Amino acid sequence: DTAVSQTPKYLVTQMGNDKSIKCEQNLGHDTMYWYKQDSKKFLKIMFSYNNKELIINETVPNRFSPKSPDKAHLNLHINSLELGDSAVYFCASSQFHGGGELFFGEGSRLTVL
Amino acid sequence: DQQVKQNSPSLSVQEGRISILNCDYTNSMFDYFLWYKKYPAEGPTFLISISSIKDKNEDGRFTVFLNKSAKHLSLHIVPSQPGDSAVYFCAASGDTGNQFYFGTGTSLTVIP
Numbered sequence: 759d760t761a762v763s764q765t766p767k768y769l770v771t772q773m774g775n776d777k778s779i780k781c782e783q784n785l786g787h788d789t790m791y792w793y794k795q796d797s798k799k800f801l802k803i804m805f806s807y808n809n810k811e812l813i814i815n816e817t818v819p820n821r822f823s824p825k826s827p828d829k830a831h832l833n834l835h836i837n838s839l840e841l842g843d844s845a846v847y848f849c850a851s852s853q854f855h856g857g858g859e860l861f862f863g864e865g866s867r868l869t870v871l
Numbered sequence: 872d873q874q875v876k877q878n879s880p881s882l883s884v885q886e887g888r889i890s891i892l893n894c895d896y897t898n899s900m901f902d903y904f905l906w907y908k909k910y911p912a913e914g915p916t917f918l919i920s921i922s923s924i925k926d927k928n929e930d931g932r933f934t935v936f937l938n939k940s941a942k943h944l945s946l947h948i949v950p951s952q953p954g955d956s957a958v959y960f961c962a963a964s965g966d967t968g969n970q971f972y973f974g975t976g977t978s979l980t981v982i983p
Contacts, residue, residue, distance in 0.1 A: 762914070793973075798975060800975050801915075801960060801976075814970055819901045837975030848914055860905075862907075863914050865914050
């Protein structure tokens with residue numbers, strides 16, 4: 759049973775489309791995150807949520823909108839996809855906000871054509 | 872603005888020898904450091920951590936050393952095994968509320 763699972767694992771789409779990536783954790787953690795790993799392998803935080811509340815919102819285009827229906831889920835919706843959005847997106851969770859290691863999902867590779 | 876740097880993108884080591892992976896950081900407020908290991912098509916998995924009150928932490932074959940004055944940490948793997956071949960990410964956080972800053976990773980290849 760995967761601790762942090764995200765779907766889809768691979769996503770290929772055209773520029774201008776809207777797409778979503780879903781994430782679920784079954785660890786009972788309070789905090790969830792979205793990270794982006796770009797072509798230079800740089801793993802950078804995008805958002806973090808603690809108990810459904812937005813905590814960190816890095817400088818990310820507002821085409822990216824996270825949504826946390828409950829503390830076990832954090833979804834990422836992307837509007838009007840651009841070529842530069844192509845990357846691997848990792849969901850992660852930690853036991854609580856402000857401490858502990860991160861548990862990552864397997865990643866979702868998004869390719870925008 | 873890359874606050875955590877891993878300047879060696881790759882490293883090759885013979886099986887049984889020591890692997891040393893290095894990481895430098897710029898923010899003196901960082902007080903908690905972690906190493907993650909990543910296999911292809913998988914997410915990073917936690918390996919070992921160290922807080923700034925210590926200068927060494929050991930877990931089996933893995934040891935992390937922290938030099939706060941140099942803002943440098945290193946991961947030692949002894950002895951290296953082929954299954955250790957993976958990408959290793961260094962990460963750091965401080966008082967910014969659980970925001971981890973990652974390096975770009977070092978790809979380790981252990982040659983049998």
